[in-house]
Structures are given as structure tokens and as C-alpha cells.
Amino acid sequence: MASNGELPSKQKAAQFHPSDQSVHINEIPVPSIKPDELLVKVRAASLCHSDLMLFEPNDQGLNLGSGDPFTMGHEGCGTILEVGSEAKGFKKGDRVGWLPIIDCCFECDACQVHNLYCETGQSKVQGMTVDGYFQTYCAVKWQNAAIIPDGMDLDSSAPIFCAGATAFNSVEATRAELKGDPKDVYVAVIGCGGLGHLGIQYLKAYGYKVIGIDLSPEALEEAKAQGADYLFNPKEDKDYVKKILEITGKGCHAAINFTNSVPAYSSTPDVIRYNGVLMVTGIPQKPISFSGMDVSMLRIRVRGANNGRTDQLRNCLEFSHKHGIKPHVTQFKLEDFQKMLDTMHAGQHKGRMGVLFE
Ligand SMILES: [Zn+2]
Ligand SMILES: [Zn+2]
Structure with missing residues (x-):
């Protein structure tokens, strides 16, 4: 944050460029939130094997990576800076993690199973088609977020929100x-x-x-x-x-x-x-x-089985905290994103790899 406590206007982000299928560290605007969103200062984001799908052809019906550059990453956790007027159950300072599907209705029959298949047909995946979490500040739909239990380590928790x-x-x-x-x-x-x-x-x-x-x-x-x-x-x-x-x-x-x-x-x-x-x-x-x-x-x-719904995520967090489940994460700097990606491509990592933000 800027020294006067105000949000900076710009931030660095690891972005996928569909035009040449490469990743660049770009300077992008800090997002402003909608009424149903939380503004989160990301503490940690981690790389999921599915992120590699951006770089490979697939025939699973996923339309990945066309159009403008967007920020990678769909596993993250951090601290709430601002709460939108429609968001329920959260306050500034809460430590949260969240699921990545946005622009779904969270209400229809399909959303009760998995909101990727929302009947509105509008679902998007943060980090796969729109901005994800390898950036310091991000906007999160409140319906996707879950509070991280007190005493659970924030720095190593990012992988819980997809892999976990x-x-x-x-x-x-x-x-x-x-x-x-x-x-x-x-x-x-x-x-x-x-x-x-x-x-x-x-x-x-x-x-x-x-x-x-x-x-x-x-x-x-x-x-x-x-x-x-x-x-x-x-x-x-x-x-x-x-x-x-x-x-x-x-x-x-x-x-x-x-x-x-x-x-x-x-x-x-x-x-x-x-x-x-x-x-x-x-x-x-x-x-x-x-x-x-x-x-x-x-x-x-x-x-x-899959990453599921937010109610399942809350159960997962409670269970993980109670039983001391801890992701093994190797942390990288945002600038070393390509190195992290290369290591995953080569399959030479243990557990998860991620970026720890300041
Ligand atoms: Zn994932
Ligand atoms: Zn829906």
C-alpha cells in the first residue's frame, strides 16, 4: 500500500498473453470493486497444474486464453481491504481464500452442483479467462469466499483453495x-x-x-x-x-x-x-x-469430484485446521514466475509452488 494508507493505482501482475502464449510481468490498474465483491490484498497465490492448460491445446470444451492478456492464477488467499455494499458475512481485515468462478448466478440448479455450469452460461474462471490472483490486489465475489480459521497459517494456505x-x-x-x-x-x-x-x-x-x-x-x-x-x-x-x-x-x-x-x-x-x-x-x-x-x-x-462449492470449502477449511493439514509450498518471487512455470513443466517440484506477496 502507498505510505499514506491509500491504495496505489497500479500493481504488478503475471499475465498470460494469448497472442504469443507467453507470460509477462505487466503493470496493471488496481481493480475497483463492484457491490457484490471484496477487495483482497493477496498474501499468497499458487500455481495449479491446470494453469498449464493455457499453454496446451485441449478438447475438454474449455475455451482458454483468447483475447486480451489476463492475470494467471486461481488459487489464492489474503486479507480483505474493502467490502462491497452487497457482500454478506465479511469485514475489513478478515483473512480469506476463495473459489474462482465468477459471473455465475450462484442460485440456479446447476450452480448448486458446480457454478462453472451456471444456467446463465456466463461463468468465467478467474486466472483462466479473466484476471486471477498472481497480482497484489484482486476483486473476489463474496459468494466464493470463505474465512480462514484463526491460527491457520496464511502464507501456506493458498493451495487449499483449489488443490486442497x-x-x-x-x-x-x-x-x-x-x-x-x-x-x-x-x-x-x-x-x-x-x-x-x-x-x-x-x-x-x-x-x-x-x-x-x-x-x-x-x-x-x-x-x-x-x-x-x-x-x-x-x-x-x-x-x-x-x-x-x-x-x-x-x-x-x-x-x-x-x-x-x-x-x-x-x-x-x-x-x-x-x-x-x-x-x-x-x-x-x-x-x-x-x-x-x-x-x-x-x-x-x-x-x-472437483473443487466444489463454497459450503464444501468451509468444511474443508475446518477439517484442514482441525487435523493440521498443511500444503507443502515452495515460494517464488513474482519476477521469477517463468522459472516457477518451467519447473512445473519439467515436473521437478514437490507439493505446490507459489508466489508470496509483500
Ligand atoms: Zn486448480
Ligand atoms: Zn447459476
Whole structure:
């Protein structure tokens, strides 16, 4: 903030330029808020694997990155500076995080499931089509925001608001399908990166036996640090399916796939027991396919989960605080955004990477 306590008029932002598919650190205006918005001073924003979709072709019906440059980032947290006149339940100084869909109605049947599919057809994703959070000041719809519990660390909380919420909702959706004492129930976590390292923490908080599967040694190290009971790298261990069947008896009771890899999805049923749960969470750029026989004969129960709604986000925050769930974040400066992006492209990171603002 400027020395007189007033907001500055300009700020730096990491912006995606659709014209050449590159990122620039630009100087842009500090936004002024609408009546249904909160002005937040961002403390931390983090990079999600889906941010890489901006740089790749996709056929999942997402229209990403056309038109003017916009600020990247859809995972952030910070402190409220101004509260719009229509916003309910927030005050200046509250520490908040939030979900990224705007221009939806928050009211229709579709919004009750996921507001990306709002019946108005107007939904936009901050950080994907309009300005996101790799900037110091941002406008947030009050309906998307949730207060961060007292005592929860703000600096490391940004990943909760996409990766954490998604991992939590996946674990909750999986749990709803499972019976028995968690200590006797095996859940495979496929993809132990940003989402997976949090998914493992949520599963362990419930007491499940966790089998971490990833092609990256760094991700498996992180999975181990977060308490995974068994670790497998299918690239290095051709017998991993056989070994998992030996450990679990009949196969895992559930497998949560956090990857964006079609081959990883194709091989997921191999580690699942009869009538086990296959939780579709990560979104590959290409369609995934399962055997109709496997689905119809209930060999696998295919379910889905995502970052969800604000009421689910509040549950996630409460649970995360109570159980000491903590994202592992490597912090970068905004100026080093490209370096952070390159590291994610190369898959050489553990947990999450993000920018910590002043
Ligand atoms: Zn995300
Ligand atoms: Zn709606």
C-alpha cells in the first residue's frame, strides 16, 4: 500500500498473453470493486497444474486464453481491504481464500452442483479467462469466499483453495462409497503432486491405508513425507500391480486419480478390487475411457469430484485446521514466475509452488 494508507493505482501482475502464449510481468490498474465483491490484498497465490492448460491445446470444451492478456492464477488467499455494499458475512481485515468462478448466478440448479455450469452460461474462471490472483490486489465475489480459521497459517494456505478443496472433496466422495474400519481399507492415490500430497494427508487423517503411485521420484518422496504407507513408481517397477494385489489381498478398495494422464487412467482399474471405487479427479486434455463391461457389471464404480462449492470449502477449511493439514509450498518471487512455470513443466517440484506477496 502507498505510505499514506491509500491504495496505489497500479500493481504488478503475471499475465498470460494469448497472442504469443507467453507470460509477462505487466503493470496493471488496481481493480475497483463492484457491490457484490471484496477487495483482497493477496498474501499468497499458487500455481495449479491446470494453469498449464493455457499453454496446451485441449478438447475438454474449455475455451482458454483468447483475447486480451489476463492475470494467471486461481488459487489464492489474503486479507480483505474493502467490502462491497452487497457482500454478506465479511469485514475489513478478515483473512480469506476463495473459489474462482465468477459471473455465475450462484442460485440456479446447476450452480448448486458446480457454478462453472451456471444456467446463465456466463461463468468465467478467474486466472483462466479473466484476471486471477498472481497480482497484489484482486476483486473476489463474496459468494466464493470463505474465512480462514484463526491460527491457520496464511502464507501456506493458498493451495487449499483449489488443490486442497479438490483433494478434500475427492476424499469425502470416496469415503461416502466405502464401508469398514479405515485402517483395513486401502486407497490408492494416483498422482502424488499438488493434489495428491494433500489427498494423502486427508486420507491419513481418517486413518486409511494409502498406496501412493507416481512416475516422479520427487512426488513419491513427498508422498512418503505425508504418510503414505506404500509407494510405487510404475516406470521403475513393472510388477507394481502384482505387488499391490499382494498387499491388499484383492486390490484397493478405491483409487483416486489426481493425474491428467490418459495412460494413468487406463491402468487404474488394474489396482482396484471388484466393485471398488475409481474417483475421477484429475482432468486429462483428452477423453478417458473405461470398459463398458467393467462399469456395467460393477467391476468398478466410477465417480467424480472437483473443487466444489463454497459450503464444501468451509468444511474443508475446518477439517484442514482441525487435523493440521498443511500444503507443502515452495515460494517464488513474482519476477521469477517463468522459472516457477518451467519447473512445473519439467515436473521437478514437490507439493505446490507459489508466489508470496509483500
Ligand atoms: Zn486448480
Ligand atoms: Zn447459476
